[in-house]
Amino acid sequence: MTIGKMKKYREMLQVPVLRPHLPETVWMTDSRILRMLQTYPSIFIKPNHGSGGSGIIRVKRLGRGFEVRCGSSLKIAGRSSVLKAIRSYRKSGHRYLVQKDLRLEKYHGKIFDIRVYLQKPKSKWIISGMAARVAAPHKFVTNYHKGGHAQPLRKVLMSLFQNDHSKVDACFRKIEQLSITIAETVNKWHPIHELGVDLALDKNGHIWIIEANSHPGHMLFTQLSDHTMIRTIMENKRSMGI
Structure with missing residues (x-):
């Protein structure tokens, strides 16, 4: 049984560190x-x-x-x-x-968001994959099934922050911290071992939580030229019997 969006939203709303990031x-x-x-x-x-x-x-x-x-x-x-x-x-x-709705940042004129793929193969949540999802032309959703395509997250953030490595690194750390907190929060209420967290950056650089999906798709990561992330995801799936 999938967990409804509103249920997850209200669970996250109870966590003070997540509240400013929830639209x-x-x-x-x-x-x-x-x-x-x-x-x-x-x-x-x-x-x-x-x-x-x-x-x-x-x-x-x-x-x-x-x-x-x-x-x-x-x-x-x-x-x-x-x-x-x-x-x-x-x-x-x-x-x-x-x-x-959020005034999302764009990459080469197209809106994008960030998919973080989290797994819990043992006792702790880990991030197995992170990628930017860039929308198809004239689309307002970035999903893989709606024509969205993957780009390496660091490449997109470097473009966004004009090659400022310290800003990119700070954004990466914030994304990782938020994603782990989201996974721990949802897992407190539901017995899950995988979570797909969708985040977005607005025009002011603020990070927003769009969605936490308890049945995340992994096909997006097959589009990256570096297959390290998809290999990690599939290896963890096998070890967890998913």
């Missing part, structure tokens, strides 16, 4: 959608259960209306019809949450 996330209601659209330039509406970027709706404020996107489909709606446009993309029987 506002609430259960979806019509009134909350409208409130968050007044507060933020854009929002994400996500199914509570789901992975691979499927079913995510982005609503973006325009001059006199809203752009509502799901996958490659797009609708322009006014204030009176925006909820109807959102409903047309929702799947019945699914609970949704509303999350503040």
